[in-house]
Amino acid sequence: MTFSRIESGIPGLDKLLGGGFIEDSVILVTGETGTGKTIFCSQFLWHGLKKGETCIFITLEEDPEEIKEDIKVFNWNFDKYEKKGLFRIIYHDPAQVNNLGSLIIDEIKNLKAKRLVIDSTSLIGLSIQDISQIRKLLFNTINVIKKNKCTALITAEIPEGAKGLSKFGVEEFIVDGVLVLNYLEYAAGGLDRSLIIRKLRRTDHGKDIYPIDITSKGIVVKPVE
């Protein structure tokens, strides 16, 4: 069976994903601090905007203006699309996550959004401590996104030096795919950024540790030498 795919916007990645993300799937982009999660997600949306797809960025932490300012170094001018009504960036209070699902339904319907980002789901822990409640909320949120025909990247933080894939240890189980951003140390010395496709349902995906780079044009998967 073949599935419709949506381009990630990250040069070199789609061929490792079996042609891109499956449409209407939800992928977790996880990693320690500073590994490039927000840049990765912004690049996914920017690619969509350039293709004429409407996009939404929900931030639970950083100020929307600051996010837009940070990514201007890559020449991604989200303001232009926001003014045209093709893009929305929304700050949502992490202390009020119980209405996250209804916010998402409204926003996707209003904009007829094709791509969505939630950055970062780890903030949900500020208002809900019970892990089973967090899992339930995330599960419902993911289902809402898929039912409304949107493809989403959601981020999670891996605490520094921790072994798991996420903050609460449940996020990775309820999504369709997991991409881990990290640092790669070479035996001969030196350090690269890296990407691992840890899970991708219904896909025979690449299984290596892939060196990546953050360039003036955003994230790229480095070609194998």
Ligand SMILES: Nc1ncnc2c1ncn2[C@@H]1O[C@H](COP(=O)(O)OP(=O)(O)OP(=O)(O)O)[C@@H](O)[C@H]1O
């Ligand atoms: N123009 C650039 N060129 C190269 N690297 C950059 C550039 N801009 C940012 N970076 C790198 O990207 C990192 C920040 O990326 P990003 O904000 O996406 O990380 P994150 O995983 O979302 O971090 P956080 O834990 O703060 O959410 C910086 O620490 C820096 O190493």
Ligand SMILES: [Mg+2]
């Ligand atoms: Mg970030």
